[in-house]
Amino acid sequence: MADVNAVPTPGFDSFGLHADILRAIAEQGYTQPTPIQAQAIPVVLSGRDVMGAAQTGTGKTASFSLPIIQRLLPDANTSASPARHPVRALILTPTRELADQVADNVRSYAGHTPLRNTVVFGGVDMNPQKDTLRRGVEILIATPGRLLDHVEQKTVNLSQVKMLVLDEADRMLDMGFLPDLQRILNLLPKQRQTLLFSATFSNEIKKLASSYLTNPVTIEVARRNATADKVEQIVYEVDEDDKRAAVVQILGERDLKQVIVFVNSKIGASRLARQLERDGIVTAAIHGAKSQNERMQALEAFKQGGIRALVATDVAARGLDISDLPGVINYDLPYNAEDYVHRIGRTGRAGASGEAISLCAPDERKQLVEIEKLIKRELKRGQLTLERRSRSRDDRGDRYERSDRGERTERTERHSRHEGLRVGRSGGSGAPRRVRPEDEFFYKPYEPSPSASDAQRDSSRAAQEAGAPTAFGALPEKAPKRQVAALLAGFPRKAGN
Secondary structure (H helix, E strand, O other): OOOOOOOOOOOHHHHOOOHHHHHHHHHOOOOOOOHHHHHHHHHHHOOOOEEEEOOOOOOHHHHHHHHHHHHHHHHOOOOOOHHHOOOOEEEEOOOHHHHHHHHHHHHHHOOOOOOOEEEEOOOOOHHHHHHHHHHOOOEEEEOHHHHHHHHHOOOOOOOOOOEEEEEOHHHHOOOOOHHHHHHHHHOOOOOOEEEEEEOOOOHHHHHHHOOOOOOOEEEEOOOOOOOOOOEEEEEEEOOHHHHHHHHHHHHHHHOOOOEEEEOOOHHHHHHHHHHHHHOOOOEEEEOOOOOHHHHHHHHHHHHOOOOOEEEEOHHHOOOOOOOOOOEEEEOOOOOOHHHHHHHHOOOOHHHOOEEEEEEEOHHHHHHHHHHHHHHOOOOEEEOOOOOOOOOOHHHHHHHHOOHHHOOOOHHHHHHHHHOOEEOOOOOOOOOOEEOOOOOHHHHOOOOOOHHHHHHHHHHHHHHHHOOOOOOOOOOOOOOOOOOOOOOOOOOOOOOOO
């Protein structure tokens, strides 16, 4: 029997949203707002500044985009004049992928309204972006660098912005983004509504954000820096050289159909992707050195199920919404503990369950301690018995690119092969073995054959008789003098002529 005194969860229609917005929400399959949405949407609709913190995957994008669309509807029009469509809402994100994802959501939510929206980010041609901006848009999603490029080329005007959103605000306010962010803020009207949303807020970030907001409302629907309860978190302590084998074994034992493997460097991402491909796992890599088209194609193929392992740097740790992702693997523990929260937030989204597996090398234990201190819990330790396999030549070549992991280089590897020896894989017997039979002929010093020596002496004798240079380039002692032609003045006159 149901409890008649239970308080029903309010629906989206209780917020006073326009019918066109409610229609778009229904088409997306949303029925009930998430806790962050239920608390943030009414506050944003009231015009107050907001600092919103919630676990990743709980619908923060809708928390600010739905009320933005509602507040801008009175200014919506169908005029073809660009002047009637100034930028009124600006949403800034730290990564291209997150900007593209937020733009997709805004496009869906505003699909039945006259409001125009677009996204601009780097790595792609600016000309199509310029054409769209010149036609006018009310809602602009952008990364800071590309937005400033458009500002410098005078293709966008921010003087009429009424609402500013900093998505993943902890990264946006990081020192690396702060100069660009300050330049953008100087271009905006002083009277505006500012919204900051993120999964993590440190005390330092809160202090810094207070200078951008006016009397903000702080909304935290979960303990700060908390991780999703339905995500199983486990850490395996393995040697650095065994991590790749550990990934392969984990994928097989846990039957993970899809997984994001996080690494700390662009070079490391490309290298690991090549190695996993050789192990028979369909893999792609995305990182900052890839072109935007390559990154988007890899991400789309992963979402469609064509790629099993997506090896990524933290470019994929922020805001990417991949439905039903069963797990993530931290191949490298992040240097910044807060990135751990964002990484594992790619799985277990919207209340689903997931697995977050971390591999910890001996020199990463300090990072593990920082992570556990941040999330205020100790991660479960697991035991992993690796199956030893011989290392291929290409694996060794990749290994020796990592000069910070050992003293040997590719040059010493080539020297070992020249000596006919190959180093066994770490963890094997360690005894050198010969890879091919040797021919001692190639190691003897050069000795001319008797026939070659006779031919050389005959050639030298004939050259001396003919007055030509010898085999060693020296002239005979009494070379005949020959008269040579003189230029212009001719030969000197002889005495008596």
